[in-house]
Amino acid sequence: MDTTASVDLGHIESTLQPRLGSHAAVVCCSALSGDVDHLTPDERATVACALIQRQREFASGRMAARAAMRRLGVPTSSVPSNLDRSPRWPEGLVGSISHCRTACVAVVAQSGHWSSVGIDLEPDTGLASELWSAICTPQELQKVSRMPEHDRCRWVLRVFCAKEAYYKWVYPHIRSMLDFQDVNIDMDASLEDGVFRVNPLAPRARNATPDGLEGTLISRQGLVLSMMIH
């Protein structure tokens, strides 16, 4: 089902923006709003060989990122991709981009105030139980086993979403891949909006992560969104 029309993207922005303060900006847009003609030449080169759907997704992320730059009051710039696919933010800025089939979100922040940002957006459909042991640590799985059965798939999706945001947050600090077993997410056994705490188990991630680092997790109209900024 295409829920684009029913997703209140403004509501997502107005929930997240107060948590960011004035040195960071969030913009959500429809995943269909990306216009490849608005990409800069180096951005366009990144997706030149990709399918049109992927080009549009990429373009919607860049449109959201530039809209966030405008909101921050900084000049809009190109955001090409590095070879590892991470976005290359212009001098003075850090940020993060996520898209799913219906929506796209970008957070851009001033690097003098924030070291990194991570954001992830997922449809709130839950994760099939066959995937739980790959995504969850034994500690997280124990929590799942104590939850009401009807909440489990959607709670594990929230763990997944939190780990993706943390991965994007930590990546610029460690420049290496993390496995889902390398990080423990500590959050209430509930589907309500709230915070999650990250407990990295891999030494390289632990060394790069402040104690008690927290992220925000919200769900709105069929989407789950996680965000870390520090």
Ligand SMILES: CC(C)(COP(=O)(O)OP(=O)(O)OC[C@H]1O[C@@H](n2cnc3c(N)ncnc32)[C@H](O)[C@@H]1OP(=O)(O)O)[C@@H](O)C(=O)NCCC(=O)NCCS
């Ligand atoms: C990179 C990754 C997180 C992308 O997530 P996704 O659900 O496929 O897609 P999303 O739309 O949420 O995010 C994609 C965007 O993330 C950004 N991104 C890609 N790699 C990144 C990285 N290494 N660091 C930070 N941001 C990255 C890009 O902006 C990308 O969009 P773009 O290619 O259009 O620019 C995921 O595919 C991945 O490789 N994960 C590695 C394993 C992992 O997550 N481990 C978690 C352990 S804690």
